[in-house]
Amino acid sequence: MSSGFVSSDELEEQRKKRQEEWEKVRKPDDPVEAPEPEVCNKSLYEQLRDNREAKQAEIDEAKKFKNMIRGIDEDESDFLARVSELKSEELRKARREEEEAIKEAALVRSRQNLIEPPTISQLKVLPKNDKPPKSKQAAILSSAIKRKS
Numbered sequence: 058m059s060s061g062f063v064s065s066d067e068l069e070e071q072r073k074k075r076q077e078e079w080e081k082v083r084k085p086d087d088p089v090e091a092p093e094p095e096v097c098n099k100s101l102y103e104q105l106r107d108n109r110e111a112k113q114a115e116i117d118e119a120k121k122f123k124n125m126i127r128g129i130d131e132d133e134s135d136f137l138a139r140v141s142e143l144k145s146e147e148l149r150k151a152r153r154e155e156e157e158a159i160k161e162a163a164l165v166r167s168r169q170n171l172i173e174p175p176t177i178s179q180l181k182v183l184p185k186n187d188k189p190p191k192s193k194q195a196a197i198l199s200s201a202i203k204r205k206s
Contacts, residue, residue: 072091079091097104129137 075091083089099107
């Protein structure tokens, strides 16, 4: 296991490597020396607390937008009421037309019956069977069970 301490020789070595890499990618208008990485001197507790507070702030911001519900003002309510009235009027009109069509069809049919009396084939009464139909299950069982004779 290595300790958390870094010697000054290792730090110098790392600086030289960074400087060499900086020289490779440096542009003419960039500084000659490589910029030093920012060193955070905060304790672990402070870093974790800051991260937790930042995350909580993001959550609060998201909830704030979600909870921005406003009520409907008078103009909007009047508009919505008018729209619902128009829809209900259309439904009533469609029902009236449907009822009129049904009445007209019934009237045409009654006139047709007055002009032409129904034929015998139209008046044919189906014979009524007095015995109830045998159930399918009973038919299957009767074919499967043989009685002793």
